[in-house]
Amino acid sequence: MAGRVAPVLVFACGNPSRGDDALGPAFIARVEALLADEIRQGELELLTDFQLQAEHALDLVGREQVVFVDASVACVAPFAWTEVQPARDVTWSTHVMSPAAVLATFRAIDDREPPPCRVLAIRGRAFELGAPLSAPAADHLAAAVDFFVGWLAARAGGRAAAGAAVADESRCG
Amino acid sequence: MTFDLETAANPQGLRRVAIDPVSRVEGHGKVTLLLDADDRVHQVRLHIVEFRGFEKFIQGRPYWEVPVMVQRLCGICPVSHHLAASKAMDQIVGARKVTPTADKIRRLMHFGQILQSHALHFFHLCSPDLLFGFDSDVAKRNIVGVAQAHPDIAKRGVLLRKYGQEVIRMTAGKRVHGTGSVPGGVNKSLAESERAALLKDVYQMIAWSRDAVRLVKELFEKNLAFYEAFGRFRANSLCLVRGDGAMDLYHGGLRARDADGKTLFDHVEYSTYWDYLLEDVKPWSYMKFPFLRSLGPDEGWYRVGPLARVAGCDFIPTPLADRERQDFLAYDGGNAAGATLGYHWARMIEMLHAAEGIKDLLHDDDITGSELMTRGERAGRGIGMIEAPRGTLIHHYRVNEDDQVVRANLIVSTTHNNQAMNEAIRQVARQYLDGKKLTEGLLNHIEVAIRCFDPCLSCATHALGRMPLAVELVDADGRVVDELARGGDE
Numbered sequence: 001m002a003g004r005v006a007p008v009l010v011f012a013c014g015n016p017s018r019g020d021d022a023l024g025p026a027f028i029a030r031v032e033a034l035l036a037d038e039i040r041q042g043e044l045e046l047l048t049d050f051q052l053q054a055e056h057a058l059d060l061v062g063r064e065q066v067v068f069v070d071a072s073v074a075c076v077a078p079f080a081w082t083e084v085q086p087a088r089d090v091t092w093s094t095h096v097m098s099p100a101a102v103l104a105t106f107r108a109i110d111d112r113e114p115p116p117c118r119v120l121a122i123r124g125r126a127f128e129l130g131a132p133l134s135a136p137a138a139d140h141l142a143a144a145v146d147f148f149v150g151w152l153a154a155r156a157g158g159r160a161a162a163g164a165a166v167a168d169e170s171r172c173g
Numbered sequence: 174m175t176f177d178l179e180t181a182a183n184p185q186g187l188r189r190v191a192i193d194p195v196s197r198v199e200g201h202g203k204v205t206l207l208l209d210a211d212d213r214v215h216q217v218r219l220h221i222v223e224f225r226g227f228e229k230f231i232q233g234r235p236y237w238e239v240p241v242m243v244q245r246l247c248g249i250c251p252v253s254h255h256l257a258a259s260k261a262m263d264q265i266v267g268a269r270k271v272t273p274t275a276d277k278i279r280r281l282m283h284f285g286q287i288l289q290s291h292a293l294h295f296f297h298l299c300s301p302d303l304l305f306g307f308d309s310d311v312a313k314r315n316i317v318g319v320a321q322a323h324p325d326i327a328k329r330g331v332l333l334r335k336y337g338q339e340v341i342r343m344t345a346g347k348r349v350h351g352t353g354s355v356p357g358g359v360n361k362s363l364a365e366s367e368r369a370a371l372l373k374d375v376y377q378m379i380a381w382s383r384d385a386v387r388l389v390k391e392l393f394e395k396n397l398a399f400y401e402a403f404g405r406f407r408a409n410s411l412c413l414v415r416g417d418g419a420m421d422l423y424h425g426g427l428r429a430r431d432a433d434g435k436t437l438f439d440h441v442e443y444s445t446y447w448d449y450l451l452e453d454v455k456p457w458s459y460m461k462f463p464f465l466r467s468l469g470p471d472e473g474w475y476r477v478g479p480l481a482r483v484a485g486c487d488f489i490p491t492p493l494a495d496r497e498r499q500d501f502l503a504y505d506g507g508n509a510a511g512a513t514l515g516y517h518w519a520r521m522i523e524m525l526h527a528a529e530g531i532k533d534l535l536h537d538d539d540i541t542g543s544e545l546m547t548r549g550e551r552a553g554r555g556i557g558m559i560e561a562p563r564g565t566l567i568h569h570y571r572v573n574e575d576d577q578v579v580r581a582n583l584i585v586s587t588t589h590n591n592q593a594m595n596e597a598i599r600q601v602a603r604q605y606l607d608g609k610k611l612t613e614g615l616l617n618h619i620e621v622a623i624r625c626f627d628p629c630l631s632c633a634t635h636a637l638g639r640m641p642l643a644v645e646l647v648d649a650d651g652r653v654v655d656e657l658a659r660g661g662d663e
Contacts, residue, residue, distance in 0.1 A: 016350075017230070017245035049349050050251070054297050055289075055335040088318070105297075108321065109328045129246075130230040 006045035007064035008152065013051050014071055019131035020124025023071040023141055024048060026133060027122065030145045035152070044152070052097045057106040063115040065155070067148070068099040071137075072121035078140035079147065080121045086114060120144055176592075178599040180457075181207045181215035190611065204598060204619055212609055214602045219595050221460050221587060221628055228581040236265050236555075236572045241352055243568070246583075247629060252286035252341055253561035255354055256423070257568040260557030262356035264444075265572050267549025274542035275358035280423045281534045282344035282353060283559070284527040287422060288378070289337025290562035291479075291524040294627050295385060296330020299517055303392050307621050308614025326388070329381045333524070336371075336378050340531060343367040358546040368535055375532045379493065382525040386497045389518045393509055401505065402604070404513035404597040404622040407432035409465060409473065410481035411450075411589065413560050416440065418487030420526065422560040428485055429465055429475065432511075437465060443558040446567060452584075462591050463584065474592035477564030478626065479519035484510045489522070491529035497522045513597050516625040561586050563627055587628040597622040 010031065014024030028048045038044040047059060052068070060066055072080065086107050087100035097105070099119050106114040122144045126134045133141070181187060187207040207216035227246050234242055240258040244251035256279055263271060271279075300319050304326075319327050338348070345351020346361055353359050363371075393400045409432060413425035426440035427449065441449055452461035453470040464473035475481070484502065489495040501518055502510050509515050534540055557568040564586030571580040601622045606615055 015245055017242070047348075050249075053334070054293060054331050055338060057331060058335055105327070105331065108319075108324070109331050111324075129226045 004042065005062040006039075006042050008044045008067070008155075009059060009063045009065070010044065010046050010067045010069060010148075011052075011056065011059065012046070012048045012069035014048070015050055017130060019126045019128050020071050020134055020137040021127050022133055023122045023124050023137055023144075024069050026141055027069045027120075027145060027148075030141070031148065034145070034149055038152070043156075052099060052102050054097065054102070054105050056097075057102050057109060057114075060102070060106050060114055060117075061110065066115055066117040067120055068102075068117065069120045069122065069144075070099075071124035071127075073124060075121040075123050077123040077136070078143040079123060080119070081147065081151075082119050082121070084117045084119050120148060176596070176599070178214065178217045178602065179595070184216065187215055190616075204623070206602065206606070208611075212607070212611070214607045217595070217599045217602045218457060219591075219598055219623065220458050221591070227583055231570075231578050231581045234578050235576050236262050236570070236578055237356055237576070239570065239578060240354055240356065241350065244350055249629060250286065250290060250561050250563070251349070252282055252345065252351070253559055253566050254568070255345070255351060256283055257557040257559045257561075257566050258570075259354040259356060260424070260559065261555035261568045261570050263358075263547075263557070264552055264555035265570070266357045267551055268357040268547040269549055271358045271547050272542070272544040273539045274362050274544050275354075275546070277534055277537060277539045278344050278359045278362055279354055281363070281531060281540060282341055282351075283423050284530045284534070285337045285340025285344065287337075287527040287562055288340070288382075288524055288531065289334045291520050291527070292330050292333035292337065292385075294562075295389075295517060295520060295524070296326060296333070298627065299621075299624050300326060300330070302617070302621050302624070303389075303517065307618050308612070329384075333378060333381055336374055337527075340371060343371065355546075357548055360545065362542055362545065363540045365541060368541060371531070372535050375528065375535060379525065379528040379532060382521065382528045383493060383497075386518070386521040386525055389521050390500070390504075393504070393514075393518065397505060400514045401508045401512045403618075404601045404604070404625070405511065406513070406593070406596040406600050407511075408593055408596065409437065409468070409475035410485050411465075411475045411477050411565060412482040412485045413443070413558065413565065414440070414486050415490070419490045420482055420486035420488070420523075421490075422482070422523075422527075424559070427558075427565075430485055434484075437467065443567075444556045446556070446558070450584075452588075458591075460588055460591050463589050464592075475589070476593035477586055477589040478516065478562075479523050480510070480516045481564065482560060483519035483522050489526050491526050491533065493529055494522050494526035497525060513600075513622060513625050563587060563629060564589050585629060587626070590626050590628065594623060594626050594628060597625065 010028065012024035012028045014021045016022045016025045025048050028046045032039065032046055035044055039046065049056070084099045084103065086103035088104055099117065103114040103117055123140045124137045184207055187209055190206040190208060191203050203220050205218050205220070206214060208214055231239060231242065239262060240255050243254040243258045246254050304319055304323065341351065342348045343363060345353035353361055409429060411427065411429045413421060414428045415421035415425045427443050427446065428439045429437040431437055438449060449466055450463055451466045452463045454461055462470065462474065464470045465475060467473065483498055489498050501522060509518060553572055555570050555572070559566050566586055567584040569582040570578050573579045598619050601618050605618045609615060
């Protein structure tokens with residue numbers, strides 16, 4: 001396996017050719033352009049796939065924070081930002097796993113708690129094969145990207161402040 | 174004609190139970206049962222949304238884009254569509270025979286797909302049912318329950334799957350939306366570093382695959398009568414085989430056999446498939462019902478996939494898998510090989526074959542070769558056929574003089590298995606549901622039968638909040654008297 005992994009992983013799901021199902025990959029494309037420095041410095045990694053599967057639990061190893069991004073037909077527009085805990089899926093098909101189930105798989109195979117995870121669910125409306133992103137979904141995407149960039153900056157700021165506090169403490173000691 | 178339990182004679186006054194496992198944004202698949210006041214089953218139907226709109230999606234595209242574009246049809250087996258489309262487009266560019274390097278890189282990619290798909294299916298979808306029982310505690314009957322009770326099994330499933338994905342990434346060039354296979358060949362071979370990385374773990378994958386075959390065999394041994402009887406039905410079968418009768422998941426001629434193993438046709442050139450296969454339609458389903466033309470729709474339906482292939486070939490061209498095939502076919506006088514749950518055993522034999530096949534190809538210097546492309550006389554029609562993880566997959570295209578696709582026809586594995594899946598769940602309904610009060614465990618028996626085939630449900634769309642399993646009991650007046658939902662967040 002490779003050495004150090006980026007502490008923050010963003011894992012987006014979706015099919016670029018199914019209308020608003022493209023919200024996940026489109027989010028990755030926007031963030032990749034906006035946060036090129038963070039990616040280059042190894043602070044952030046972006047991954048995308050059609051849907052979540054069991055082996056994606058291995059992508060969580062060594063992370064400090066994971067964010068799953070997906071289109072949603074259930075959340076309130078423009079997006080929902082929620083914590084996710086490991087939970088079991090009861091399913092009949094191999095075709096998809098929920099973020100919670102991926103965390104549960106991580107815990108099952110690694111015998112450790114998964115890293116903290118959040119889901120950024122972006123409201124979509126139309127999912128026809130071959131359709132472009134709908135206009136409302138494009139607006140929701142922009143709002144979600146702005147939010148995420150701000151959240152990541154605040155997180156980095158918080159870590160820097162915490163780091164400074166630790167350094168101060170050690171100096172005091 | 175309709176089949177037994179396909180259509181109730183007098184549907185008025187019957188209770189309708191819908192097992193609605195997947196409600197997707199573009200449609201949904203579900204099972205409906207019609208029961209009378211005494212819980213006797215009168216009608217059972219599996220409805221699955223077909224890949225409608227795919228042909229239109231592809232029309233107008235330049236032919237060279239198609240092998241990449243079709244991966245967006247299905248998020249679970251994109252490699253199968255990638256390769257079937259590439260094979261069809263080989264004919265368009267006149268590549269009657271691709272180079273040895275191209276052929277072997279594509280086969281390697283396909284084995285990677287078979288390995289990862291079969292591992293996911295068995296370890297993460299079906300093993301909870303098989304290890305804990307079909308009507309065991311639903312809270313335990315999932316992969317997390319398996320991991321707690323059998324930690325090595327869950328971990329091996331993930332690592333086998335991951336290995337298969339790595340084979341795909343190295344041969345297709347990318348983790349998803351790979352571009353490795355192109356009309357006329359491939360655009361990359363394997364680097365020595367990639368070859369070495371895959372060789373490092375391949376023997377472990379073979380060992381774990383052998384263990385998986387043994388595990389299924391043990392499960393049969395423990396509960397033989399039940400396993401052999403569960404959802405059992407007689408059917409014709411269809412698969413591709415190599416010229417010498419060997420299993421060949423990438424290329425071959427069509428072979429059909431009847432339920433007794435008698436050959437109906439053999440080594441048929443697949444580019445003439447329409448002379449042998451036709452599709453029936455039913456008013457209650459969007460999905461067509463393929464059948465063997467010579468036998469007609471009532472007698473000519475068939476099954477495809479691992480069970481059809483393992484039982485249908487003359488041998489498997491890798492030694493460990495062939496030994497397991499012989500054991501499987503001889504087991505209990507051949508009865509296991511006719512069981513619906515035999516799909517799992519056959520699937521693990523194929524997984525072992527894929528692992529062995531990967532090992533053999535990694536030792537073949539052609540996979541690092543530089544002769545990647547072939548060209549020939551341009552044609553207007555291309556047909557590609559492949560044995561995808563779930564069964565035979567057909568891609569058929571017409572391309573105009575401007576290089577645009579003007580017509581496309583796809584027949585996917587799940588469509589081939591349509592009648593077979595309906596037969597399996599009707600048999601389960603007769604065996605376990607008829608006259609009994611419905612419980613979650615009993616309804617799970619229906620799902621267990623469906624899982625044997627792992628039907629594909631236009632799976633490339635998966636938005637959060639649209640994957641509930643809902644069971645509704647509706648009275649004779651159409652009122653919902655009880656319901657149960659799980660898995661969605663709406």
